[in-house]
Amino acid sequence: MGPLYPLLSAASCLLLLFIHSSCTPTAERSTGTVHVDYADSTGxxxxRNGQPFVVKGGAGANHLPLLKELGGNTVRVYDPAKLEATLEQAETLGLAVVADIPLPAYYRGEDYVGLSQPGLTDSVLAVVDRFRDHPALLFWMLGNEVFTEGYDRAYMKRYxxxxxxxxxxxxxxxxxxGVIPHQLLKLKISLTGPDVDFLSLNxxxxxxxxxxxxxYLTPIWRGPYLISEWSFNGPWEAENTLWGAPIESPSPTKATHLAERYRRDLADPESDRMLGDLVFYWGQKYExxxxxxxxxxxxxxxxEMAFALGNIWQGRQLPFPGPRVEYLLLNEMGARDNIFLTPGAEATATxxxxxxxxxxxxxxxxxxAEDWLGRGEVGAGPEALPGLFKSTSLTEATFQAPLAPGPYRILYQVMDTAGYxxxxxxxxxxxxxxxxK
Incomplete structure (x- = not known):
């Protein structure tokens, strides 16, 4: 659909006619400051600025000098309010910036206004006009996961x-x-698709x-794509306790999974369509x-996860120099033991x-308290509860269980003087x- 949407054979067009309108001839390719190109030998x-550019960086625009130091070249800004400062800092560091433009996602409902809300186009174009000439800008992310609940013709027409x-x-x-691939496959595909240069896959x-x-994705999209959010498994993919709390691995385990996942799936992707990848999340985020x-x-x-990425980006194999936690126990039990306490009971974590x-x-x-409602994703999650710990040390803590029934989590962090x-x-x-009882 977009200017680089690849041509399909006539037979494929007939086969996919009711799946997607990608069979129509493509528009002329952009040859702007940043554009997508195609070569038979490399795909x-x-x-960017006349040179091939492979995205390797972080989703999240925090601590940019550190990302540069570790070998990354790109950051993703989700909030347009932070775009100007990020672009300025990125330019001084030689980093590229992916600029998100948030849009209302599609959903089915009588009260749904969506992309037809007054002033939306003007506000989007105001951002584009303000920053389109900035040398650090890489591309526009027009909406993130807006098709998660599907779409209809009217929504796609406005998009x-x-x-x-x-x-x-x-x-x-x-x-x-930005799209979620497995949800994209479930859409009731209409005869139009998003008019974009490439897809970004979370x-x-x-x-x-x-x-x-x-x-399964190929019949729907045969063009280039970026891995725009990747990481270790999210809370929705994790093993749960009996009451539904996801079990989070300690940071060394996550670092190992992160590095293995990159080497297996991203280092040599065997694809002539992938434009690079952004790891999630560069900074601190409550999810x-x-x-x-x-x-x-x-x-x-x-x-240790960020350090592992530095190893990947710089092609090195250095051991993590900071503290490495194997696991946390509560009353000598692990998370998979489904730990229950009574109100006010004394407990020991090691x-x-x-x-x-x-x-x-x-x-x-x-x-x-457990973040059941996902408040951390839209602001700050539940605050740390005061006055519960009786004693704490490097390897042990004794505390009194909260009096209010419900799900909780005990968290441990250790930091050295070198910043690990x-x-x-x-x-x-x-x-x-x-x-x-």
Whole structure:
């Protein structure tokens, strides 16, 4: 559909006529400052300032000098309010910037206004006009996961009109949109699709099944794509306790999974359509827990996951120099033991290390209510509860269980003076007195 949507054979067009309108001839390719190009020998690739450009970086625009130091070349900004400052800093560091333009997602409902809301086009184009000439800009992400609930012809018509308007105002930068691949496959595909230069795939744990996924994705989209969000498995993909709390692995385990996933699925993708990848999340972000996707601490300390990415980006194999937590136990039980406590009961958490902790280390113990409602994704999650700990040390903490029944989580962080840190947490459930009996 977009200017680079590839041509299919006539036979394929007949076969896919009722799947997607990708069979129509493509528009002329953009040759702007940044554009997607195609060569028979190498396939699709981004061109930036006349040179091939492979995206390798982070989704999230925090601590940019650290990303540059570790070998990344691109950041993704989700919030247009932060775009100007990020572009300015990125230019000084030689980094490229993916600029998200948030749009209302499609859903079915009588009160749905969506892309027809007054002033939406003007506000989108105001952002485009303001930043289209910035040298650090890489491409526009026009909406993120807006097709998760599907779409109808009216929504897609308005989306494509908006995409054309963005392209008219800025012909020098490509347009993409963030999609979840397995949900894209479930759509009732209409005879039109998003008028974008390439798709951006938010894939997470499905990365390990991407080869299989591509077989089903190809009839819907045969053009280039970017892996725009990947990581270790998300909370929705994790093993759960009996009460539905996802079990988070300690940071060394996540680092191992991250590196293995990259080497297996991204390092040599055997694809002439992939434009690069962005790992999620570059910074600290509260999604179900404060640490699930957080590659950095709020202060910019480096986790073992971020260090592993530095190894990947720079082609090195250095051991992580910071503390390495193997697991956290509560009353000598692990998360899979489904730990129940009674209100006010005394409990002890212990930490086991993979390597003997050395040096001057700072530890932080916290207890928080489980983030059932996902408040952390739209702001700050549940706050740490005060006054529960009786004693804490490097490897042990004794606390009093909260009095209010419900799901909780004890969290542990250890940081050294060089700016490296490790984390672990374990969920538990406080029973009501009646249930405890």
């Amino acid at each position: 699709y690739h981004l061109v 494509n009109a908006l995409a054309r308007a963005v392209r008219e105002h800025d012909p020098n930068h490509p347009i993409s949109t 894939i997470f744990g499905n990365l390990s099944n991407f080869d299989q996924l591509k077989k 179900r827990t404060p640490t699930w996707f957080s590659l950095l601490s709020p202060e910019g300390a480096v986790s 930490v086991r290390y993979l390597t003997e902790p050395v040096g001057n280390l700072t530890v932080r113990w916290e207890i928080r 840190f490790a984390t672990a947490n374990i969920p538990f459930y406080v029973l009501s007195p009646a249930h405890a």
